[in-house]
Amino acid sequence: xxxxxxxxxxxxxxxxxxxxxxxxxxxxxxxxxxxxxxxxxxxxxxxxxxxxxxxxxxxxxxxxxxxxxxxxxxxxxxxxxxxxxxxxxxxxxxxxxxxxxxxxxxxxxxxxxxxxxxxxxxxxxxxxxxxxxxxxxxxxxxxxxxxxxxxxxxxxxxxxxxxxxxxxxxxxxxxxxxxxxxxxxxxxxxxxxxxxxxxxxxxxxxxxxxxxxxxxxxxxxxxxxxxxxxxxxxxxxxxxxxxxxxxxxxxxxxxxxxxxxxxxxxxxxxxxxxxxxxxxxxxxxxxxxxxxxxxxxxxxxxxxxxxxxxxxxxxxxxxxxxxxxxxxxxxxxxxxxxxxxxxxxxxxxxxxxxxxxxxxxxxxxxxxxxxxxxxxxxxxxxxxxxxxxxxxxxxxxxxxxxxxxxxxxxxxxxxxxxxxxxxxxxxxxxxxxxxxxxxxxxxxxxxxxxxxxxxxx
Numbered sequence: 001x002x003x004x005x006x007x008x009x010x011x012x013x014x015x016x017x018x019x020x021x022x023x024x025x026x027x028x029x030x031x032x033x034x035x036x037x038x039x040x041x042x043x044x045x046x047x048x049x050x051x052x053x054x055x056x057x058x059x060x061x062x063x064x065x066x067x068x069x070x071x072x073x074x075x076x077x078x079x080x081x082x083x084x085x086x087x088x089x090x091x092x093x094x095x096x097x098x099x100x101x102x103x104x105x106x107x108x109x110x111x112x113x114x115x116x117x118x119x120x121x122x123x124x125x126x127x128x129x130x131x132x133x134x135x136x137x138x139x140x141x142x143x144x145x146x147x148x149x150x151x152x153x154x155x156x157x158x159x160x161x162x163x164x165x166x167x168x169x170x171x172x173x174x175x176x177x178x179x180x181x182x183x184x185x186x187x188x189x190x191x192x193x194x195x196x197x198x199x200x201x202x203x204x205x206x207x208x209x210x211x212x213x214x215x216x217x218x219x220x221x222x223x224x225x226x227x228x229x230x231x232x233x234x235x236x237x238x239x240x241x242x243x244x245x246x247x248x249x250x251x252x253x254x255x256x257x258x259x260x261x262x263x264x265x266x267x268x269x270x271x272x273x274x275x276x277x278x279x280x281x282x283x284x285x286x287x288x289x290x291x292x293x294x295x296x297x298x299x300x301x302x303x304x305x306x307x308x309x310x311x312x313x314x315x316x317x318x319x320x321x322x323x324x325x326x327x328x329x330x331x332x333x334x335x336x337x338x339x340x341x342x343x344x345x346x347x348x349x350x351x352x353x354x355x356x357x358x359x360x361x362x363x364x365x366x367x368x369x370x371x372x373x374x375x376x377x378x379x380x381x382x383x384x385x386x387x388x389x390x391x392x393x394x395x396x397x398x399x400x401x402x403x404x405x406x407x408x409x410x411x412x413x414x415x416x417x418x419x420x421x422x423x424x425x426x427x428x429x430x431x432x433x434x435x436x437x438x439x440x441x442x443x444x445x446x447x448x449x450x451x452x453x454x455x456x457x
Contacts, residue, residue, distance in 0.1 A: 024147075025082055032086075032093035039097045039172055047179045055178035058190075059171050062198050070163040070206070075310055076279050077340045079160055083151060087140055087161045091168025091205075095136035099169075100176075102132045122250040130208075130242035137165045137205070138212040138235060145216050150354070152220035153344045155213075156278040159271055162213030166206030173205075174198065200261070204245060207267050211238040214274070221351065241267065282340065283308045289346035290339065298370045299339065302392035302400040307339055312397060319395040324378025335373035342366045 044052045071084075106128040111120035144152060144161060152158060174197055181193035215234025219227030244263060248256030286307050293299045306312045313336055320332035345366065349359045383393035390403035 025086055028086055029089050032089035034093070035097040036089075036093035036172060039093065039100060040175065042100070043175055043179055047183055051179055051182050052175070055175045055182060055190075058178050058194060058198070059174040062202060063167065063171050066167055066202055067164075069203075070160060070167065073156065073275055074160045075313075076156075076282050077153065077344065078337065079151060079157060083144065083148060083161070084164050087144075087164040088168040090140040091137055091165035091170075092172045093168075095133070095140070095165065095169050096172040099129070099133045099136045102136075103129050106132070125250055126243055126247040129246060130239045133169070133205075134208060134212065134235065134238045134242055137162075137169055137209045138216075138238070140165050141209075141212055141216045142231075145220055149220045150348065152217045153348070154221070154278045154281065155217050156275050158213030158215070158217030159210045159275065160213075162209040162211075163203070163206035166203075166209045169209075170197075170202070170205040201264065203268065204264060207264055207271070208238045208242040208245070210267075210271055211235075211241065214271075221353065279310070282343065285343040285347050286340065289343050293342075293367070296367070296371075298367060298374065300390045301403060302390065302397040303339070305400040306392075306397040307336060312399075315398065316396055319393075320378060322395070323380065324376075327376070328378040331373045331376040331378075335370055335377075338366045338369040338373065342370070 040052070040056070043055070047055075067088075071078075103124060107120055107124045110124055110128070111117045114120050114123075141158070141161060152161075177193055177197060178190055181189040185192075211234045212231070213234075215231045215237075218230050222230075241263065245260045248260040252259065287304055290299050290304060290307075291301075294301075306316045316336070317329050317332045320328035322328075324331070342363065345354070345359065345362055348354045349356075354362075379387055379393060387393060392400050
């Protein structure tokens with residue numbers, strides 16, 4: 001595994017998959033941090049410092065578990081960490097401050113008109129807060145659509161980003177709720193609010209905003225007037241669901257709260273179904289676009305079989321770690337992520353979402369990373385002969401079909417190959433595989449490898 005570390009260290013293979021933090025990202029994080037501090041300063045002014053830190057601790061405590069739950073859904077094609085961090089920071093800082101100021105102004109106005117603060121608070125929560133809060137959260141999703149469209153490859157991506165901004169928003173908002181409950185009703189009120197918001201409805205805000213996320217992801221793939229209409233529909237849906245939740249909680253009593261929970265559970269189940277269907281779509285892209293890369297030694301039937309299941313991907317990582325330690329596991333992770341990104345890149349090109357020059361540049365970068373990672377698979381010497389014939393070593397891809405047939409039962413070269421040779425996204429990179437490249441594993445990079453001019457173009 002020394003070869004992998006030395007060879008790839010200079011290339012920084014993860015930079016191939018993930019852009020380095022931009023100046024805009026850094027500035028955005030700073031602004032979000034300042035907004036969060038301003039928002040928290042209002043809470044401190046309105047309450048005792050000790051009570052504030054109690055509320056802050058209770059709001060932050062469940063966040064790691066909630067983040068783990070969201071990121072567990074993002075295993076097939078993980079999103080860039082910088083984008084996820086920014087979405088969370090936007091929700092926790094910018095969106096909360098913007099919504100807090102506007103909601104407070106609305107409350108003052110409505111209370112002045114009605115002369116009743118309690119009624120005004122319920123009306124603002126039901127009719128005023130949902131449009132304000134969903135718009136404040138949804139703006140970051142529009143930013144992703146404008147500046148990071150290539151990262152929105154399907155509904156799962158929209159759900160993940162929406163969930164991150166929703167979790168950030170809920171965390172900061174909970175500080176205010178816990179502080180108000182503690183001041184008004186003491187420990188008993190705090191406990192009731194904690195159970196309601198942190199235990200029974202921790203994913204409420206992510207679920208509301210996920211409707212915008214799904215719509216934005218759809219628009220990223222389709223574009224045009226249809227995409228705009230879908231975004232508007234998703235935005236209205238998020239506001240309506242948020243308003244129904246607040247309305248039932250404010251006016252419906254226990255029965256209304258039960259109906260609100262039922263609506264959330266239905267939406268949660270629907271989104272889980274959407275995520276699993278999206279995983280199958282990604283698997284289909286891998287099986288459709290990657291087989292021709294066998295000519296360049298980047299992949300074989302066993303690899304595609306392994307890549308077609310999260311369970312088999314996990315088994316392959318365990319195999320790599322058992323034989324090659326952390327370096328082996330990292331090589332396998334790089335290979336899996338790059339392979340998935342390559343399939344998605346072909347899909348974007350096929351629908352016209354990327355120009356041919358950009359496609360070729362990204363294709364070559366991903367192919368380079370796949371090649372280097374593959375050469376570093378910790379393949380025991382006794383299995384190298386079989387691996388050269390396409391037979392996976394024990395533990396790598398249990399249950400893989402015999403060499404010569406793809407997992408779907410079709411021919412090694414799919415029938416669509418060569419039908420549109422001039423279009424980006426069809427067929428493998430022309431040219432023979434680099435000489436001396438082992439099908440799997442190998443201690444050192446071969447000469448004339450993917451870093452040489454002309455390879456993979």
